[in-house]
Amino acid sequence: MEWRDEGIILGLRKHGETSVIAEVMTRAHGRHLGIVRGGRSKRLQPVLQPGNSVDLVWRARLDEHLGQYQTELLTARAGRLMESAIGVHGVQAMAALLRLLPERDNHPRLHDAFAIILDSLVTPEEAGALYVRLELAVLEDLGFGLDLSQCAATGAETDLVYVSPKSGRAVSAEAGAPWADRLLALPAFLPDRTKACTDADMLAQAFRLTGYFLNRHVFEPRGVDPPISRESFCTAALRAMPQPRHDQPPVQEKM
Structure with missing residues (x-):
């Protein structure tokens, strides 16, 4: 199994002596984990920082396996x-x-x-x-x-100033006035x-x-x-x- 994607580093945890398990928010494969061999090296540590965007190649024998990442830096944000x-x-x-x-x-x-x-x-x-x-x-x-998008009581799309804590729907100022103390702003x-x-x-x-x-x-x-x-x-x-x-x-x- 193999795919290529871009992603943003969410976090890391140690794996063995020199590697890490990288948690990445990828664009096409969601939140995905993978081992980065040598991820604790001086070369890869600056790349594998939370907030950095990276180019990823993921490989595994089976789709359900953890798999391994190869990474290249796309956008460095961590320092800033x-x-x-x-x-x-x-x-x-x-x-x-x-x-x-x-x-x-x-x-x-x-x-x-x-x-x-x-x-x-x-x-x-x-x-x-x-x-x-x-x-x-x-x-x-x-x-x-x-x-x-609109008032739950009247259907109005303007003057929406409340949200019902029960339904999660907007409520207009006029419709919500009698229950203002029970509604969310x-x-x-x-x-x-x-x-x-x-x-x-x-x-x-x-x-x-x-x-x-x-x-x-x-x-x-x-x-x-x-x-x-x-x-x-x-x-x-x-x-x-x-x-x-x-x-x-x-x-x-x-x-």
Whole structure:
């Protein structure tokens, strides 16, 4: 068995004296493991770093075997990612998120989104919002997608400001007003891609929204805690965002 693909390094673990088992998010073969002979050598260590894109050739006698990788570097990101908290925690949080997917399931759009977000970590004010969209995409691919396109009660496609915690569907301001304290806030940039995530409060709402459904549908049923790397990334991303501007009463001049 043999195939060739591109992928992004998620993590490594030691194998024998000189080799490693590389966990890679490949474009056409999903999250896939393979042995890299000599992976702990000075030549390959800089290549096999989380966040780097690599060209892969995988070989095994049978398809169900672990198999071996031959790798060549395509895009080096690891050094830059290590320069900031948002980079360090971002690659770890996304790796933990992608590990929720079944091994070897094909998810090309998640591979592509992963690469885009890794490249965006140099502009932290964009990274948090992109990461939230990745969480939404993972929920969808796991079968728990949210419907943020129209109001669950009226069918309206505008003024969507809530999400039902039961159905995962958007709710308009008017329809949701009587139950506002029971609904989750829906930041405007999620249902409307023409709008931007403008401040830390808006991003915090988005993190709470996706975090709620990840806990409900993924972490709690599997009996696991949310990864610490997600909390660390959320904290770093919120610190990088502009703080919201609250209207202040005019200062009266003393006579």
